[in-house]
Amino acid sequence: MSAALNETSADWEPLVVAFCCNWCSYAGGDLAGTSRMSYPANVKVIRVPCCGRMNPMFVLRAFQRGADGVLVAGCHPGDCHYSTGNYHGRRRLSAFKRLFEFAGFEPERFEVRWISSSEGDKFAEEMETMTAKIKALGPNRKMRDARWQSVTQSK
Amino acid sequence: MRYRYFPGCTLKGQAKSMEDTAMAAAAALGIELIELDEWQCCGAVYPLYEDELISLLSPVRTLAAAAGEPLVSLCSACHHVLKRAQELMQRNQDARHKVTDFLEVEYSGEGRVLHFLEVLRDDLGFDKLTEMIKKPLEGRKVAAYYGCLLLRPSKVMQFDDPENPTIMEDLLKTLGAEVVKSPYRTECCGAYLSVTEEGVASDTVARIIDSARQAGAEALITACPLCRYNLENCSREDGKEPIKVYYFSELLAEAMGLPGESTGADGSKEEVAQR
Amino acid sequence: MIIATGKSSLIDEMKVQSGQNPAECYQCAKCSAACPVTAAMDLLPHQVIRYLQLGLEEDLLKSKTPWICASCFTCAARCPRDLDLARMMEGIRLSMLRRREGNKFGPADLTPEQLEKLPQQALVSGFRKYNK
């Protein structure tokens, strides 16, 4: 069954790409695992050293390639492993989020969360919520690269 | 300086002298107080329960009637209810929509809500007032009694330091009186307990008056008709030298050399606190 | 004494309508120390919160204390837990008025002397407080 067909059917499952800071949220995700919490498999995590490493182009690329939602998770402001990364990240990604919404994306499709390494429960919860929100919105077709789709189908 | 003025029920009755003296003083100070048309009750008590929206109807109607102009009252209870209702309207959208929809008025928390004392302190300035004092209250030992409603909750009322207020003392100083500070000046007088539990009010009043007397006060000022009533009527017979209770505006008018008399709570003139 | 463990509708309602959660109180009793009218109370203010915490609804409904409370807000002004006990007291009073469907106090309860002497403000606010 092709991806395109999949998307209209009731059992369509969204793809959520989560960029997680190595020091807090990624570890929070580990804790969710060690605590055997559960969240939807729709979420796939990419490890980054810090949310200050998050280039908005990574987010746009994900949407081009077929992501339905993107989450960036970093340390709580004030707790950055590199002391200022998330402060910078907060400004950069806030500006980007506003622009992203201005371009016509639904605000829910891109979110930033602060999740510490001790917040396994919050990690699971945020992944659950994000997935549910994206599910309710339906598949993202904005900026989706049609050619990439055909690659997807052939694989 | 132009303000809309909300009198409230008591100022047209027993506390007429507060209104008369304040209006006279305001006129002399160039403070224009324009009484709201067809005003109604201030609401009497601010509803502390979220679903008691009915009690908000009259204060919000009043606030809306001021149409964004600064709204002044003299009675501390009226001021309290209006100020808190305004804060709720600013803070709680849901309540605002319900109340304004029901009243069919437009109001979203705008306009300054002031007590006349604040007008004197902040807008006119006590310095300016000094120039208007013709008959300073020299040698008169007067203590301020604040009560509750002007001060608390301080986050909303933002009237003065809730535990160590100074506005009335500063006024008294301006009027030339000898200011006496009594530690119980911010304690409750018993409020409407005098209606149902006179004994309780007698205790609280006794403490306030004793403490003022001990500090050397010969008279008290207040901004609340109910406080004045309690201070005058609920104190126990103890054979000591009585203490006079005035509205702040009465001493204000007196010091400015304006005609006017203190009206006791029962209407008799120059009535004193203890018989 | 058996502590009520079941749900108390009064307390649940009180929590929602007053926005106050009695569980946040750690019983330092500063409210009682600050209250100017404890002399006439059968329960001290902090005990009222304790009763709320324990779900002792019936005992609360019998208490005189909520009716003694003069809403002077001194307790709320000084509470280290940022709780507004004046709101909780109001909640209990209102629930009692609403449940018992009767008024606590009306014009008939006033003496002619009181009617004549009391300031209008006292009558209006008194009726507001004691009537449904």
Add this chain to the structure above:
Amino acid sequence: MAERNTEQIEKIRDVVAQDLLSGRIDLLLGWEKGHYWWQSRPLFARSKKDLDKLVWDPFCAVNLSRYLPDELKIHSKVGVLVKGCDARAFNRLLQDHMVQRDRVVLYGLPCPGMLDYSRLAEEAGGNLVGLVEQNGRVILKTDSGEKEAERKDLLIEKCRDCLYPNPVVYDQMLFSPQGEKSAPERFKVVEELENLSAEERFAYWEKELSRCLRCYACRQACPYCSCRECFVEQENPRWQGRAYQTSENFMFHLVRAYHGAGRCIDCGECERACPVGIPLQELNRKLIKDINELYGDYEAGLDAELEPPLLTYRPDDPAAFSEK
């Protein structure tokens, strides 16, 4: 023909000619007439003779500061005529370390706003052959006669909401400054777009951006595009796909605008340069508006000493996410 402001042009010539002669500068960036009378293009004057071609007329819209980084590679000291927007562009380049302050002489020209030929032609109706300016009005001359119009109605888009017509940085101000300006409608279009639904907004941009030819004229005109290699041309990594499709156009324009976050001086050159008329400035203005809202008022290019908002932070900054 546009009537030339000969008096002003003479004054400019006098001043810069002297500096060219004395060696204070060895190049002057100014304007000369283009192919048509309603076009003025950059002039690179190295001698007094070159200055004969100098003009200062209502068509000198081109932002000259943009040429500084390249010219400074071959000239040791460059003079440049700056309008309000050229001066702010200079500050932008200064802040980006693309120019050195002591190697540039700025001649300030308070700017009355430039005129838009297409608006002139439309207003004139017939074949427009020239114009005369008089007290804030413009007399349009056509084959069939004359027509008068309000000057402010004929301004090019970027000048309509210009807040700073006077140079904010200069070595020498040549004329007395223009009066204070306000731009109440600066964010009007942005706000209108904000009020649309996400779907409507996307449809709007899809329509606009689908027309992009990816000629990158917007980038070439822009004073904040100062990279040696633009991300669109990079092979490794390949940020930007080569294909002419809307997805890639979105990528380009969102990233282009984002690269100007906290840096764009709102000079409007990108939009003026766009051959297909994409309202690029609205993307830039959206970022200006939001950054001002979130992190305090900041106008890029006003003061080169003030740190751009995306290079700094406050610990209690607000965020645009649903979690603060």
Add this chain to the structure above:
Amino acid sequence: MPRIGIFICHCGSNIAGTVDIEKSIEAARGFPGVVHVDEYRYLCSELGQDLIKKAIEEHNLDRVVVGTCSPRMHEVTFRKAVTEAGLNPYLLEVANIREHCSWVHKDIEKATPKAIALLRAAAAKAALNDPLVAPSVEVEKRALVIGGGIAGIQAALDIAEAGYIVDVVEREPSIGGRMAQLEKTFPTLDCSACILTPKMVEVAQHPNVSLLTYSEVEEVKGFVGQFDVKIKQKARYVDPVKCTGCGICYEKCPAKTPSEFEMGLAKRKAIYVPFPQAVPNIPVIDRDACLYFRKGRCQICAQECPPQAIDYEQQDQIIERRYGAIIVATGFDQMNPSHYGEYGYGQHPDILTGLEFERLFNASGPTGGKVVRLSDGKPPKKVVFIQCVGSRDKARGMNYCSKICCMYTAKQAILLKEKVPDAKSYVFYIDVRTAGKGYEEFQRRAAEEYDVAYLRGQVGKIFPESDHLMVHGVDSLSGKTIEIKADMVVLAVASVARADAPEVGRLVGINSDSYNFFNEAHPKLKPVETHTAGIFIAGACQAPKDIPETVAQASAAAVKVVGLLSKDMLQGEACTAEVNQAECSGCLYCEAVCPYSAISPVEIEERYHGGTLKRTVVEVNPTLCHGCGSCTVVCRSGTINLKGFSNEQILAEVDAICLQR
């Protein structure tokens, strides 16, 4: 084309129970560049690692991907394994298919495709991995301790005893800190000075310790092993070499000002030592109080000083030194309770804070050790102690418990009884907290043997009346409101972070909690470490604590420092930023956002139109770079990149993850 090997771990049934290993292997075989795929029950075991090493040899693998538990768990293990097989450790990539997959998903139908996506992303990233080498950093064998209170003193002594050089920076003219202000210590009632002074002398005389008193840290740059610190030594206007500490100067000085050490209850001179046992015993001149500095005349101290040690021309000095490690031990403040209007602090001389009351017991204190009322000099007969003033108060104070107040209040009540035998103490408390060796016994002694009335409740308001303080309180246990005609009230105010703690934190590069106390790296397992390598914390700058706890923490921090200084070299970070200088436009935005000053401008020469052109670009100091990557985002052209998390790698991961839904 790289030659990638993929190894999938079953982790017993931890992974294999929820991820279909067979299907995963099959899918992995199809990933670009993959030449070998294998599986094992426990890949982290000795045998599992051998399996990888052998495959590297047999299949000539140049990249390895393991599908295992979290990289935070075993990345190090597998990096070591591939190194042993001759590969650079950074050519390994981990796909976290346990914590992020098999453990959080129950359905094998959903977990398997996700595991495959994670493996694909790891393989895509691995294909772009470069061999990396972590730079080595030489360790400067000298430590800096900031703060000369008991924490700083203890830490410095321990480091010095281990044989390393240590500098102690103290802002005040003398070391000693808060402990020097105390009369006695609980629960033993040792005289504070008697146990502290010998330590102060010991640290001052230790050959490995340099005391920099009346000094402040101005700047900290660098990183673990090599912190470059600027210290400002403020001018004392007294030559420390000439000064004999005779004290004639402050005896003769005519200018008086409130004494900080005495909490403003007494005056000191403009030239002064803060307290008699000060170390070093060298006075300083307070410019703001000195008549000579204010009005240009006086100079009495200079005239009277026998060794002529006064030097009005002395200037502040900047000392620049390199340290291998830093301990921050900057202590705490007491909350000013003036905003509690009901307590009337600051409005009546007989309403004191605990520390102020403490000074009344001290023989060199404001009352010469007599416990008397400051209003009339009479000994107080009824003293009310109020606990939790500002602590446990989310409305107007601090949410936390200040931990020491229950104990010092009991102590002060006991001391009071000893000094004024007919005095009666009343303690208003919410809870009495006495966890600690001998603490509960001590507090009980106060209540049982020293006649201290513990009243469970709080005080509503204090009403000053003629010659006494009317305290309105409540005892919730009896349900009685209580009024006490007190002679004195002592407020056990909250211990709070120093007002300038956030600034110190920023300066040093460590972060704080919401109360501005410095954060430890882990609340349980790393109590003295911070998130910044090489910087440690000790004492009440981390949270309120008593002396034994402070000393224990100081020794712990010292051990960490000694461990660090015992190494000659430290391994730096391999994943650092790198610049392509040819494409760098030199806008220097990266420099502006780098938290470690690792990026700096540098001029290069370049051919241009036949000639050469000088232009500015940036360079990265890899030993300073921590690899946060913040620079990469402000670099619009991607000219500055992060090794190990490069733009190419992250984009490849995005592409790979999005490939299969």
